[in-house]
Amino acid sequence: MSFWTKLFGGAAAEPIDALGSAVDRIFTNDEERMQAQAVLDKIAQQPAILQAEINKIEAQHRSLFVAGWRPAIGWVCAIGLAFPFILNPLIEWAGGSGPEIPMDQLMELVVALLGLGTLRTFEKLAGRTK
Structure with missing residues (x-):
């Protein structure tokens, strides 16, 4: 159907x-x-x-339980990204060994964000968004 x-x-x-x-x-x-x-x-x-x-x-709702789930997910993701890419390397550096940053995960994230940014730019140029 x-x-x-x-x-x-x-x-x-x-x-x-x-x-x-x-x-x-x-x-x-x-x-x-x-x-x-x-x-x-x-x-x-x-x-x-x-x-x-x-x-x-x-x-636009005033209640944090209604409108706050989007920012809450954003903060959880930000904290989840801060640990492996900022906090953990600083802890390793303070411990005396050089920090090992997981570049494969970081590059995957950067490429995905660049793709989203490019798509947003294309939508703006096409006049689909403000």
């Missing part, structure tokens, strides 16, 4: 598929069919648009 069938197990996709079948029977002209498909595409996008609105509302 369709993406919605796979995602929701068929229950959410049935009205959209039924509407699509009805539109196919009513409209026979290619232009009318394309216009009807555009309407169906807008209907299919509504769950994603609503989820984006929910995410915006959650991010």
Whole structure:
């Protein structure tokens, strides 16, 4: 069937598929069919648009338990990265041996962040974001 069938197990996709079948029977002209498909595409996008609105509302919430999970994950990741790349080498250096920085992990992280930065730049240049 369709993406919605796979995602929701068929229950959410049935009205959209039924509407699509009805539109196919009513409209026979290619232009009318394309216009009807555009309407169906807008209907299919509504769950994603609503989820984006929910995410915006959650991010602006006053409660730390609602809006704070994103910053909390960021801080946990920052602390997790600080230990192997900053704290542990300083402890090793203070102990008398030279620090051994795990460059394979560091390079993987740097390349991933550079990729995200490049993607963000491309989206801005394409006019998809502000």
